[in-house]
Amino acid sequence: MGRPLSNETRFFSAKDLGSSLKKVASDIVTMDEHRLTSQWYHSDRDVDLYLWIDDNQNVIKQRMQLCGQLIEWNVLEGIRTGFVTDEENGVGLEDVSFRYDSNPIFTTVRQATDLVQYILDIEEALKFKIIENFVESPDIKTLSAEDFLSRYGKPVHCESTLSGWSKLIQKISRIWK
Numbered sequence: 001m002g003r004p005l006s007n008e009t010r011f012f013s014a015k016d017l018g019s020s021l022k023k024v025a026s027d028i029v030t031m032d033e034h035r036l037t038s039q040w041y042h043s044d045r046d047v048d049l050y051l052w053i054d055d056n057q058n059v060i061k062q063r064m065q066l067c068g069q070l071i072e073w074n075v076l077e078g079i080r081t082g083f084v085t086d087e088e089n090g091v092g093l094e095d096v097s098f099r100y101d102s103n104p105i106f107t108t109v110r111q112a113t114d115l116v117q118y119i120l121d122i123e124e125a126l127k128f129k130i131i132e133n134f135v136e137s138p139d140i141k142t143l144s145a146e147d148f149l150s151r152y153g154k155p156v157h158c159e160s161t162l163s164g165w166s167k168l169i170q171k172i173s174r175i176w177k
Contacts, residue, residue: 014111014115014118015118017115018116018119019120020043020044020047021041021042021043021121022041022043023040023121023122024042025038025039025040035054036053037051038051038052039051041122046066046067047064049062050063050064051126054152058152060075061073062130062133062134068083068084069081069111070084071111073134073137075139076139078137078141079104082098082099083099084096084098085097085098112134113131113134117131
């Protein structure tokens with residue numbers, strides 16, 4: 001669960017927790033014709049931040065695990081909060097699962113946004129996107145078709161043939177018209 005808290009850190013300190021997060025991994029994930037960059041930031045103080053970024057530098061999913069709490073945003077479902085559980089899977093290993101709240105708990109979201117602003121390992125523009133996603137929670141239901149397509153439409157490097165993602169975007173845009 002991370003290192004024990006000293007007397008000075010028994011209370012939530014966004015500055016201390018945020019500045020303790022460091023990037024520990026960055027990978028390219030390929031799904032069909034889509035490439036995503038996944039990034040993992042970790043603190044030994046029981047905080048993790050995971051980002052999934054498309055080729056257009058859009059954050060399409062982000063998840064923060066903060067001392068057992070879960071704050072997650074993605075472009076399809078918007079903002080969700082909950083908690084992380086560890087359960088034994090019967091062979092002596094633990095499975096991590098997520099339990100989501102029926103409605104987002106905004107105190108939890110606020111803690112996450114406060115913490116993000118103090119992460120030293122993330123450039124300011126990306127911090128702004130992460131905070132905006134947690135606060136504004138833009139998603140497929142709240143964005144206009146034009147705005148959604150301008151943000152998440154055809155990637156810059158795509159060939160003239162439509163990828164599966166672009167076909168999905170076109171189908172969604174036809175529904176909204």
